[in-house]
Amino acid sequence: xxxxxxxxxxxxxxxxxxxxxxxxxxxxxxxxxxxxxxxxxxxxxxxxxxxxxxxxxxxxxxxxxxxxxxxxxxxxxxxxxxxxxxxxxxxxxxxxxxxxxxxxxxxxxxxxxxxxxxxxxxxxxxxxxxxxxxxxxxxxxxxxxxxxxxxxx
Amino acid sequence: xxxxxxxxxxxxxxxxxxxxxxxxxxxxxxxxxxxxxxxxxxxxxxxxxxxxxxxxxxxxxxxxxxxxxxxxxxxxxxxxxxxxxxxxxxxxxxxxxxxxxxxxxxxxxxxxxxxxxxxxxxxxxxxxxxxxxxxxxxxxxxxxxxxxxxxxx
Numbered sequence: 667x668x669x670x671x672x673x674x675x676x677x678x679x680x681x682x683x684x685x686x687x688x689x690x691x692x693x694x695x696x697x698x699x700x701x702x703x704x705x706x707x708x709x710x711x712x713x714x715x716x717x718x719x720x721x722x723x724x725x726x727x728x729x730x731x732x733x734x735x736x737x738x739x740x741x742x743x744x745x746x747x748x749x750x751x752x753x754x755x756x757x758x759x760x761x762x763x764x765x766x767x768x769x770x771x772x773x774x775x776x777x778x779x780x781x782x783x784x785x786x787x788x789x790x791x792x793x794x795x796x797x798x799x800x801x802x803x804x805x806x807x808x809x810x811x812x813x814x815x816x817x818x819x
Numbered sequence: 820x821x822x823x824x825x826x827x828x829x830x831x832x833x834x835x836x837x838x839x840x841x842x843x844x845x846x847x848x849x850x851x852x853x854x855x856x857x858x859x860x861x862x863x864x865x866x867x868x869x870x871x872x873x874x875x876x877x878x879x880x881x882x883x884x885x886x887x888x889x890x891x892x893x894x895x896x897x898x899x900x901x902x903x904x905x906x907x908x909x910x911x912x913x914x915x916x917x918x919x920x921x922x923x924x925x926x927x928x929x930x931x932x933x934x935x936x937x938x939x940x941x942x943x944x945x946x947x948x949x950x951x952x953x954x955x956x957x958x959x960x961x962x963x964x965x966x967x968x969x970x971x972x
Binding site for chain 2: 690691695698699701702703705706709710712713716726729730732733735736737739740741745
């Protein structure tokens, strides 16, 4: 577990550090894209929740979990570059300033989130509703951990 | 190929028809979520493009392709429900009205897109840059096919 978390952490760092390809994304677009990612993930979390509380459609849950895991693992760290700490024009950011001073802690929370989302996708593929319930809850906790610390109300 | 396309088409239909879980998403949220999906995919298409034109980071390309494929396959058809044909408040939609009258054609374009994105992810995992170039181009064509027909300027 430790080894794979470390690998994931390096993976997250590696993707974030691969700025060559991402460096041309303007700050306002970085804010826009990260908000798009969180928004789309929230739709998919909502779908899984509805499936857990109502009629369980395993394929729908699997697709939703895959979307969440893939978005989580797509190197969103690159969307928190210089200039994205403040609102830009109509684009409002809810990220607290201290986020940018605590990148090590942010990296840890991101790693936790990534691992939970990856596990959710893996478990969703099995069709095991009870296991999905647990993994879904665990994933939500990782979302909350970052939101509680770094997202303004 | 025919069999898997048919399977994908049914898959897309099945996800779209699984409205039980999605029916509670308000029209304004459906518009918001679909725009979020396209936006996040465009970031990832941009990353792949930058990798193909510059220094090729296979892991970054793989993660980007996975995000695109997973978003494409997450049942976005459910985000084009009744009431989402027009702007709602500040939420502007660029979908042309005829989209909602031509669902069979839309389904075909969506299936093409899904297949191309899935192939892009599969090829990206191989690390074969030339193959990714082809698959990336093919995916872009499927985006364009729908945009040309159903997206306002």
